[in-house]
Amino acid sequence: xxxxxxxxxxxxxxEGASLELRCNYSYGATPYLFWYVQSPGQGLQxxxxxxxxxxxxxxxxxxxxEFKRSQSSFNLRKPSVHWSDAAExxxxxxxxxxxxxxxxxxxxxxxx
Amino acid sequence: xxxxxxxxxxxxxxxGQNVTFRCDPISEHNRLYxxxxxxxxxxxxxxxxxxxxQLEKSRLLSDRFSAExxxxxxxxxxxxxxxQGDSAMYLCASxxxxxxxxxxxxxxxTRLTVV
Numbered sequence: 447x448x449x450x451x452x453x454x455x456x457x458x459x460x461e462g463a464s465l466e467l468r469c470n471y472s473y474g475a476t477p478y479l480f481w482y483v484q485s486p487g488q489g490l491q492x493x494x495x496x497x498x499x500x501x502x503x504x505x506x507x508x509x510x511x512e513f514k515r516s517q518s519s520f521n522l523r524k525p526s527v528h529w530s531d532a533a534e535x536x537x538x539x540x541x542x543x544x545x546x547x548x549x550x551x552x553x554x555x556x557x558x
Numbered sequence: 559x560x561x562x563x564x565x566x567x568x569x570x571x572x573x574g575q576n577v578t579f580r581c582d583p584i585s586e587h588n589r590l591y592x593x594x595x596x597x598x599x600x601x602x603x604x605x606x607x608x609x610x611x612q613l614e615k616s617r618l619l620s621d622r623f624s625a626e627x628x629x630x631x632x633x634x635x636x637x638x639x640x641x642q643g644d645s646a647m648y649l650c651a652s653x654x655x656x657x658x659x660x661x662x663x664x665x666x667x668t669r670l671t672v673v
Contacts, residue, residue: 450600480661489562489649489664490601536600545591545614546662548600 448473450537450549458555459527467522467552469537479520480538480546481511490536496520507531532556562665564650570671571640578636579668583652590633591662592625594618595647607633608655640672 449472459465471477478497482490494505501513511522520537534553540546563582571577583590588609593601604623605615609630619625622640627633637644647669651662 482664487669489564489666490651492661492663495661538600545603545606546593546601547603550598550600 448539448547450539450547452535452537452549452552454552455550456553456555458557460557461529462526465522465524465527465531465554467535467537467554469520469522469549470518471520471537471539472518473539475541477520477539478541479511479513480540481505481509481520481522482536482538482548483507484534484536484551486533493522493535527554527556529556529558562650562652562663564648564665564668566668567666568669568671570673573642573672574639576636576638577640577670578634579648579650579670580632580634581650581665582632583650584663585631587652587654587663588630589653589655589662590627591651591653592633592635593649593651595649595667596645601649604635637670640670642672645670645672 451470453468480495481493484490493509494503496503496513504510509524513520534551536548536551538546538548565580591606592604595601603616604619605625607627610627622638625635647667649667651664653662
């Protein structure tokens with residue numbers, strides 16, 4: 447069965463510092479991988495996605511993620527965090543066009 | 559493109575009452591998904607449609623839940639005889655079946671509170 451693990455429930459970083467959010471997945475075939483962001487009381491916004499090709503993918507808002515098949519990981523990174531990045535981040539795995547399986551999320555807090 | 563729209567945004571209901579939520583997907587999207595999200599968790603898949611056909615239902619979708627997409631456009635999710643455990647955020651998403659590699663786009667959700 448597909449599953450996604452986000453090991454960190456909360457992460458706090460200082461504004462301007464770099465960020466890495468971890469995501470590990472379990473999937474029987476080549477995965478389709480996604481990162482979404484959710485602000486309190488809001489829906490989810492797609493940050494970036496990976497299907498094939500270059501294992502380093504660029505997304506919106508300056509985020510990037512790297513797919514590492516050997517480690518079953520798809521970690522999200524940002525070189526310099528802004529206060530407006532404070533939100534909850536979800537990693538998800540899915541088949542082409544079908545349902546997504548989400549991790550439990552990581553809450554990002556940004557210190558000024 | 560106005561995005562995925564959900565109505566209402568919030569619903570408070572008494573236990574045992576029926577509730578219905580509506581989702582309007584992005585107009586050219588032929589796939590529509592329903593997810594449920596409880597506090598501190600990621601969204602969990604409930605069901606999805608391609609056009610008007612309901613293609614998959616999760617075992618989370620008990621017989622008190624029913625979803626429809628009668629004309630392949632908007633969808634409704636009805637919960638009958640609500641229970642306190644139904645309190646959650648109900649999220650709708652849409653995508654293209656072909657070109658779904660662009661990912662699913664989510665609405666703002668409907669937050670249900672059962673008292």
